[in-house]
Amino acid sequence: xxxxxxxxxxxxxxxxTSGAMSIPIHMASTxxxxxxxxxxxxxxxxxxxxxxxxxxLIADLENGHSGFAFASGSAAISTVFALFSSGDHIIVGNDIxxxxxxxxxxxxxxxxxxxxxxxxxxxxxVEAAVRDNTTxxxxxxxxxxxxxxxxxxxxxxxxxQHHILSIVDNTFATPYIQKPIDLGSDIVIHxxxxxxxxxxxxxxxxxxxxxxxxxxxVGYLQNAIGAILSPQDSWLLQRGMKTLSLRMQRHLYNxxxxxxxxxxxxxxxxxxFPGDPQNTDFTLAxxxxxxxxxxxxxxxxAGLNPEKFVSRLNVITLAxxxxxxxxxxxxxxxxxxxxxPRDTRLANGIQDELIRLSVGVEDxxxxxxxxDQSFKQLKS
Ligand SMILES: *Cc1c(COP(=O)(O)O)cnc(C)c1O
Numbered sequence: 001x002x003x004x005x006x007x008x009x010x011x012x013x014x015x016x017t018s019g020a021m022s023i024p025i026h027m028a029s030t031x032x033x034x035x036x037x038x039x040x041x042x043x044x045x046x047x048x049x050x051x052x053x054x055x056x057l058i059a060d061l062e063n064g065h066s067g068f069a070f071a072s073g074s075a076a077i078s079t080v081f082a083l084f085s086s087g088d089h090i091i092v093g094n095d096i097x098x099x100x101x102x103x104x105x106x107x108x109x110x111x112x113x114x115x116x117x118x119x120x121x122x123x124x125x126v127e128a129a130v131r132d133n134t135t136x137x138x139x140x141x142x143x144x145x146x147x148x149x150x151x152x153x154x155x156x157x158x159x160x161q162h163h164i165l166s167i168v169d170n171t172f173a174t175p176y177i178q179k180p181i182d183l184g185s186d187i188v189i190h191x192x193x194x195x196x197x198x199x200x201x202x203x204x205x206x207x208x209x210x211x212x213x214x215x216x217x218v219g220y221l222q223n224a225i226g227a228i229l230s231p232q233d234s235w236l237l238q239r240g241m242k243t244l245s246l247r248m249q250r251h252l253y254n255x256x257x258x259x260x261x262x263x264x265x266x267x268x269x270x271x272x273f274p275g276d277p278q279n280t281d282f283t284l285a286x287x288x289x290x291x292x293x294x295x296x297x298x299x300x301x302a303g304l305n306p307e308k309f310v311s312r313l314n315v316i317t318l319a320x321x322x323x324x325x326x327x328x329x330x331x332x333x334x335x336x337x338x339x340x341p342r343d344t345r346l347a348n349g350i351q352d353e354l355i356r357l358s359v360g361v362e363d364x365x366x367x368x369x370x371x372d373q374s375f376k377q378l379k380s
Contacts, residue, residue, distance in 0.1 A: 003061070003176065004245045011057025011238065012049075025235045026050045046223045050231040054206075054238040058196075061175040061241075062188050064208035066215035068222045069234055073171065073191025074099050075227035076205030078107075080167060080187060082221050084135050086112025091129045093120040093139035094348050095146050097169065097191075098337045120150040121281065127158050136165040142172045142285075145297045145332045145356040146349055147272045149281035152288060156184025165214075171195070171323070176248040177291045186210045187218070194323030197240045198247055204229050204237050247325065247361055251294035254327075254367060255359040261368050262298055267375055272297040294359040295322060297332075299351055304378050306331055306353050312377050315362060315370040322358035327367055329357045 001009065015024050026049045033039040041047045051069050059067035070076040077100055084090060092104060094117045104115055116129045120139040137159050141150040152168060159166035167187040168180040174195045180188050190196055192204035207222075209215045222228065229237070259273045274285035275292030285292055300306050310318050316327040320335050330336060333352045337345055346352075359367070 001060075006057075006060050007242055007244055010060035011055075012053035013057075023050060023053045023235065023238070025231050027231055044231070045226050045228055048228075048231055048234070051229055051234040054229070054234045054241070057238055057241060058175075058190070058192075058206045059208055061179075062170075062181055062208040063179055064181045064188065065211050066209050066219065068207040068209075068218055069192075069229035069237070070205035070207070070222070071227045071229055071233075072203045073097075073189070073193055073205035074103065075225075076189050076191075076207050077169070078103060079221050079225050079227060080189060080207060080218065081108055081113070082225060083165075083217060084113055087114075087133060088135040089114045089116065089131050089133045090135060091116050091118055091120075091126060091137045093141075093143060093150065094118060095143035095148055095350075096138075096140050097144050097171075098339050100140075100169070102339050119148075120155060121148055123151060123154045123158065126155060130158070130162050130164070134162065134164055136167055138167045138169075140169040140172065141178075141288075142274055142293055142295065144172060145272075145295075145337065145354060147172075147274055147293070147295055147297060149274055149285045149288065151284055152178070152180050152183040152185060156180075156186075159186070160184065172293055172295055173289060174244060174248060174323075176244055177289045177293060181208065181210050183288070186214060192237055192241075194321065195248070195251075196244065196323075197237055198244065198323060198325060199240050200321065200324040200326060202233055202236050202240065204233055248291070248294075250361040251359060252291045254361065254364050255292070255294035255296060257364045258357070258359050258367060258371070259296055261371065262296065265375060267301055267304055267378060268298050269301040270299045295356065296359060297354055297356045299353050299355070300378070302353075306355050307334075309374050309378055310355060312374045313370050314373075315366050316357070316360075322356075324358065325361050327358060327360035327362060329355060332356050 031041040055067035118125050156166045165186045168185045169189045171191045188208040190206040192206050273296045310329050316329050319328045
């Protein structure tokens with residue numbers, strides 16, 4: 001099956017007992033065993049049919065071996081990091097989700113793991129950071145919020161040479177745009193609260209593993225740690241995922257038009273968008289991704305107030321998060337990336353003035369005229 005067909009018919013899409021075209025929400029905590037151990041499911045933390053449907057679906061979409069659903073993207077990330085032990089060293093991309101940075105900096109370090117933060121676009125720097133006790137390379141591409149692109153295949157090759165794992169947070173791209181396992185990655189993570197859920201009504205996380213050995217390990221940890229996605233939320237997530245392609249097509253189209261519009265604005269000093277032909281990552285993005293995504297970050301020219309700009313928008317909503325039907329705008333330094341110390345943030349290129357826009361699926365004319373009226377007001 002090809003991707004769009006998998007979205008509709010992949011995983012478990014029909015209830016075999018009733019023929020229902022929508023899978024049942026199995027609220028059961030426990031399941032009858034015919035004789036001891038003779039049952040498909042035992043206890044819902046360990047396995048639940050509704051959760052299994054969305055887990056099979058994401059595994060299908062990412063061309064992986066198995067999928068695992070969690071109560072949040074952060075729960076998914078925490079569970080994956082539980083693969084490692086005190087004394088392990090992990091190489092991490094320098095432009096990652098603020099919550100992942102917080103988990104590393106204030107929890108995992110305390111538990112004895114060590115980290116080297118590297119710009120993963122620089123494969124030589126990644127290679128040079130590998131030590132005897134390195135166990136994994138962890139990265140996001142495109143990154144948040146600067147939308148930098150890392151060569152997933154190049155990283156996977158380094159990981160394979162050193163017999164360590166390569167882990168990709170694929171939240172910003174979704175499998176509609178890129179499939180890291182096809183490029184050699186071992187584990188893919190999603191905050192499904194973003195594009196996969198897609199409707200600003202759900203917090204969820206997903207993990208996909210490349211092979212049976214990793215599936216066994218992650219499955220064990222999912223059950224041991226227990227940060228599972230509930231049956232209702234599993235149902236809601238797979239319902240949202242069915243329209244991923246339709247939504248992404250509109251997201252991508254709208255983002256391209258917004259980029260073209262911003263490029264002509266004298267009040268915009270700098271734009272960060274992988275689809276910008278002048279972006280240093282453009283060639284790699286064109287090769288690695290089947291679309292440039294719908295996230296655009298930009299800086300206004302010095303002296304213009306970004307807070308005024310974002311708060312005067314009417315259609316585009318001032319809010320954290322991304323990947324929703326609704327266009328969402330925010331200022332990373334004050335919102336999503338506020339937890340990163342200012343010096344670290346500035347060293348990574350995230351200016352105080354940076355604005356991050358998640359382009360939604362509204363009518364493009366309304367988005368452009370909304371941006372336009374806010375630019376005009378900046379002058380008055
Ligand atoms: C939002 C996000 C997360 C965290 O996911 P939650 O569902 O909010 O816990 C992780 N990675 C990226 C790239 C994100 O955007």
